[in-house]
Amino acid sequence: xALQPFLALAAILFGLGLYGALTKRNLIIVLISxxxxxxxxxxxxxxxxxFLPKPNIEGQVxxxxxxxxxxxxxxxxxxxxxxxxxxxxxxxxxxMNSMKW
Amino acid sequence: MFFGLPITxxxxxxxxxxxxxxVSAVFMLSLTNVMHMAVSLVGVFLGVAGVFILLxxxxxxxxxxxxxxxxxxxxxxxxxxxTHRGLGEHAVRExxxxxxTTTFAGxxxxxxxxxxxxxxxxWPGNTTALQPFHQSTVTLIxxxxxxxxxxxxxxxxxxxxxxxxxxxxxxxKEE
Numbered sequence: 001x002a003l004q005p006f007l008a009l010a011a012i013l014f015g016l017g018l019y020g021a022l023t024k025r026n027l028i029i030v031l032i033s034x035x036x037x038x039x040x041x042x043x044x045x046x047x048x049x050x051f052l053p054k055p056n057i058e059g060q061v062x063x064x065x066x067x068x069x070x071x072x073x074x075x076x077x078x079x080x081x082x083x084x085x086x087x088x089x090x091x092x093x094x095x096m097n098s099m100k101w
Numbered sequence: 102m103f104f105g106l107p108i109t110x111x112x113x114x115x116x117x118x119x120x121x122x123x124v125s126a127v128f129m130l131s132l133t134n135v136m137h138m139a140v141s142l143v144g145v146f147l148g149v150a151g152v153f154i155l156l157x158x159x160x161x162x163x164x165x166x167x168x169x170x171x172x173x174x175x176x177x178x179x180x181x182x183x184t185h186r187g188l189g190e191h192a193v194r195e196x197x198x199x200x201x202t203t204t205f206a207g208x209x210x211x212x213x214x215x216x217x218x219x220x221x222x223x224w225p226g227n228t229t230a231l232q233p234f235h236q237s238t239v240t241l242i243x244x245x246x247x248x249x250x251x252x253x254x255x256x257x258x259x260x261x262x263x264x265x266x267x268x269x270x271x272x273x274k275e276e
Contacts, residue, residue, distance in 0.1 A: 001111045003224045006152070008216055009119045013145075015212035016126040022204050026135060028181055032142055035173065036126060039149045042165075050156040053225045055233035057241040060158045061250060064242070067161075067168050068257045072264035074173050078180045079268035085184045086274070 006047035014040035027084075027091045031077050038070045114155055122148035135185065139177050146170040157232040160239050 013036060020033030042063045049059025085091055088098075125144030132138050146169040153162035234241055246254050 001109075001115065004219050005115060005119070006156070007219045009122065009152070011212055011215045011219065012123060013126060013149075015208045016123070016130060018211075019205060019208050020130050022208075023201050024130075028177060028184070029135065029138060032129070032138070032177060035142075035169070036129075036145055039145065039169070042161075043149060043152055046153055046156050046158045046161060049158070050233060051225055057234065057238065057245050060161050060238065061242055061245045063153075063158070063161050064164060064246075065250075065253060065257055067164060068261060071168050071173060072261055074176060075264050075268045076271070078176055079272035081180060082183060082272045091184045 003047060003051040006043060006051075010040040010043040010047070013037075013043070025092050025094065027081050027093050027096070028078075030093060031074060031081075035070060035074065038066060042066055111155065115152070118148050118151045118155065122152070135181050136178070139174065139181055142177065143170055143174055146174065157234065158238060160242055 017033045017036030017040065021030050021037065024030050024033065045059040045063045045066070047059075049056055049063075081091060084096060088095055122145055125141045125148065128141040129138050129145065132141065146165065150162045150165040150170065153159075153165055232238075
């Protein structure tokens with residue numbers, strides 16, 4: 001097994017996530033797409049940790065930190081979504097304009 | 102030979118996992134019912150966990166299953182239930198066809214360039230071993246986290262505490 005197939009898979013998954021994050025209107029779906037992009041980055045980290053000439057565990061440690069930060073991000077994002085939905089009754093990203101002047 | 106790779110169990114497992122991941126991701130982007138989207142998300146997360154285990158990162162793969170396929174998906178489903186009156190409701194208005202096509206074309210060009218670069222660059226040699234580390238990965242990760250990366254580890258715990266308290270405060274009903 002070589003390194004390239006893993007990098008290609010990560011690139012395709014990142015592209016799909018980016019497409020979802022840019023075109024979807026529902027805030028939850030946008031958050032899900034961002035999670036897919038973070039997963040693609042984690043695949044890259046773990047693949048490089050495996051295939052370096054001298055295999056190194058640090059890629060996996062960074063992937064773990066990444067997962068922890070992503071979980072915190074989702075929790076805060078969904079809390080903001082709930083509070084937004086309570087006042088505006090919608091979860092459309094275009095309606096999130098109350099902090100714009 | 103398959104895509105220039107010898108056909109071994111590892112290759113077959115990789116292509117099955119890649120198929121699962123990409124098909125679930127495309128389903129997630131093309132379905133219209135938001136609940137079905139959240140369920141197809143589980144396919145992506147489990148597939149990525151399988152890729153981690155295939156890469157010899159068993160601990161990271163299990164953490165991926167617990168955190169993503171377990172916690173984050175449940176959180177997403179709960180917030181979908183809380184923000185949709187009647188779950189049969191279809192996804193909100195999509196972007197126009199023009200903008201969708203332009204975005205798709207731009208991202209396709211970006212991914213094509215990246216794939217071309219991946220194909221033509223020189224990468225470190227092939228590892229045949231499924232598990233290139235000589236110790237268990239849990240031992241190695243524990244050593245790295247608690248000796249070399251102690252400060253980032255503590256900072257992550259602070260970030261998680263702040264996120265927990267912050268999300269409770271934000272999502273709470275105003276009295």
